Amino acid sequence: MVRGRRDAAPVLWHRKHDHRRCFEDALARAVSLCRRCGARLTAIRRRVLEVVWQGHRPLGAYEILETLRAERAGVAPPTVYRALDFLLGHGLVHRIESLNAFVGCSDPGSSHGGQFLICRTCGTAAELNDRRIALAIEGCSSESGFHVHHATIEVSGLCPNCQQSDAKVANA
Numbered sequence: 001m002v003r004g005r006r007d008a009a010p011v012l013w014h015r016k017h018d019h020r021r022c023f024e025d026a027l028a029r030a031v032s033l034c035r036r037c038g039a040r041l042t043a044i045r046r047r048v049l050e051v052v053w054q055g056h057r058p059l060g061a062y063e064i065l066e067t068l069r070a071e072r073a074g075v076a077p078p079t080v081y082r083a084l085d086f087l088l089g090h091g092l093v094h095r096i097e098s099l100n101a102f103v104g105c106s107d108p109g110s111s112h113g114g115q116f117l118i119c120r121t122c123g124t125a126a127e128l129n130d131r132r133i134a135l136a137i138e139g140c141s142s143e144s145g146f147h148v149h150h151a152t153i154e155v156s157g158l159c160p161n162c163q164q165s166d167a168k169v170a171n172a
Contacts, residue, residue, distance in 0.1 A: 019055075026053045026104050030092050033109045039090055047071075048083040049104070052093055057123040058101035096125060098154050103127070113137075113151035119159035121166075126159075 030049055034041040041049075051067045052059055061080050068075040084102060087093040093102045094114045103116070106127045115128035133153060141148045158166065 023050075023053050026106075029108050033090060033092070036109075037090070039086075042083075044068075044079060045083045045086050048080060049087055049092055052087070052102050053104040056103070056125060058096045058099050058103040058118070058125050060099070060101045064102070094127070094152070096154060097152060098156075113148075113153070115153045115155075117155050117157065117159070119162055120156050121158055121162040124159055 027046070027050065030046070031041060033039075047068065048064055051064050061077065061084060064084075065075060065077055065080045068080065084093065087102075088095060091108045091110075092105055094105050094116070095102055096114075096116060096118065099118070103125045107129050110129075112129050113134060115130055115133050116125045117128065118125045134151070137148060137151050137153075
């Protein structure tokens with residue numbers, strides 16, 4: 001059974017998006033999920049998750065590494081990759097394949113694939129988790145006799161903010 005919510009629009013592009021609260025909620029969900037499953041959210045894993053959630057723009061492992069190295073000397077690539085593997089394994093982040101980058105999961109703890117709207121101008125990525133899309137993939141693949149292990153949908157385009165900026169430039 002496919003689970004997931006059905007959002008009319010990604011929250012981050014709403015005018016009233018409170019990223020501080022978004023960030024805090026994501027960290028609280030991560031702590032809670034790790035407690036429930038008996039996993040250790042170590043200081044470095046938590047910090048990598050915080051860096052990923054600093055914005056809604058997917059970050060590559062080396063961008064995360066640069067941030068950590070600015071804070072503390074001696075952080076090596078394997079440290080970041082191990083932390084990302086842990087976060088991926090516990091559903092706390094998603095990997096955006098087309099960008100080879102990572103973004104925080106908006107619904108950790110629920111079984112779902114990734115459905116992302118990625119703005120080609122500002123680089124933000126919004127997770128959809130639209131059950132209708134997941135069911136359509138499940139239905140079509142089932143009809144073909146194909147068993148889906150994991151599905152990630154990445155859609156490139158312009159977010160509402162960048163569309164408005166483009167319109168202002170075009171009208172100037």
